[in-house]
Amino acid sequence: GAGVSQSPSNKVTEKGKDVELRCDPISGHTALYWYRQSLGQGLEFLIYFQGNSAPDKSGLPSDRFSAERTGGSVSTLTIQRTQQEDSAVYLCASSFRSLHEQYFGPGTRLTVT
Amino acid sequence: GESVGLHLPTLSVQEGDNSIINCAYSNSASDYFIWYKQESGKGPQFIIDIRSNMDKRQGQRVTVLLNKTVKHLSLQIAATQPGDSAVYFCAENRNMRFGAGTRLTVKP
Numbered sequence: 609g610a611g612v613s614q615s616p617s618n619k620v621t622e623k624g625k626d627v628e629l630r631c632d633p634i635s636g637h638t639a640l641y642w643y644r645q646s647l648g649q650g651l652e653f654l655i656y657f658q659g660n661s662a663p664d665k666s667g668l669p670s671d672r673f674s675a676e677r678t679g680g681s682v683s684t685l686t687i688q689r690t691q692q693e694d695s696a697v698y699l700c701a702s703s704f705r706s707l708h709e710q711y712f713g714p715g716t717r718l719t720v721t
Numbered sequence: 722g723e724s725v726g727l728h729l730p731t732l733s734v735q736e737g738d739n740s741i742i743n744c745a746y747s748n749s750a751s752d753y754f755i756w757y758k759q760e761s762g763k764g765p766q767f768i769i770d771i772r773s774n775m776d777k778r779q780g781q782r783v784t785v786l787l788n789k790t791v792k793h794l795s796l797q798i799a800a801t802q803p804g805d806s807a808v809y810f811c812a813e814n815r816n817m818r819f820g821a822g823t824r825l826t827v828k829p
Contacts, residue, residue, distance in 0.1 A: 612764075643819075650810065650821040651765070699764050708814075709755055712764030 610634070612713035614700050620719045621690055629685045629716045633702030640683050641710060642675055643699045651699065657683065658705070690720045733826045740801045742823045744794040744811035751813040756785060756796045759808045759822070768796070768809075803827045 613632045621627050633640050642654040653667040657677040668674070672690075677683040687694055697717050701710035734740050746754070752773040757765035771778045771785045771794075778785050784797040794811050808822040 651812075651819040653818055701764075709767040709770055710765075710812075710814075712757075712766070714764055 612700055612702055612711050614698075614713040614716050616716060617714065618717045618719075620721060623692060623720055624689055626686065626688045627690055627718065629687075629698050629700075629718070631683045631685070631700030631702075631713060633681065633683070633700070634711055635681075636704070637702035637711075638680070638705050639703040639708070639710075640677055641701045641703075642683070642685050643701070644696045645699055645715070646696045654685070654698075687718075690718075692720045694718060695720045730821065731824045731826070733828060734801050736801060736803060736827055736829050738801055740796075740798040740805070740825060740827075742796045742798075742809050742811075742825065744796075744820055746792050746794065746811075746813050748813060749792065753814045754785070754787060754794055755812045755814060756783075756794075757810045757812065757819075758805075759810065761807075765810060798825075801825075801827050803829055 612634055615630045619627055638659045640657045643651040644654055645651050655668055655675045656664040672688045675683060675685045685698060695718055697715040699712055699715045701712045703710045732740060732742060755770040756768040758768050759765040769778060769780045769783050769785050771787050773789060776787050782799045786795045796809060798805055806825055806827045808824050810819045810822045812819045
């Protein structure tokens, strides 16, 4: 089957605009994760969804960031009033369940001008 | 706070040599660890995992060692090849935190 997909692959936006990033996890995977990676840096955890449990939002850097996961499948990461420091690659991953290997999507490269 | 980190940010090896990448963790409750490889422009890719009831696990050309006493992980790559050049991350899945990564460069 298909792997994790993300869209768009690239997004250029003006400072102050809102953006939505989409993640389609592998079918049947109950866990979904969002990370942020700045150039040459490691992965910064943002948020984690597991089944119907309340998401772990402990990594979200500010209240401008939010994420939803509808129907236990597709997830959308929303960044409101984007700032230049939001520029990064946003990676989504899914796993069969927690404590299992994560399968990563190709990422969305966000550039805020 | 709790963290997962790597000792060496860069590692350069000669083709054919063995590579060892190290990782420290501080959460003593961690019970599952994963190594990922990230090539330029791509998302991380699973290499090998190990659970805390083991101290060694072998894959194809890769071995992960876990020392729970000192909270240390290592990834050993045998006969390193140019295609192994990438950034390697360790992660402990209890809180989804990744280390900063080690960039492995293989010289032909």
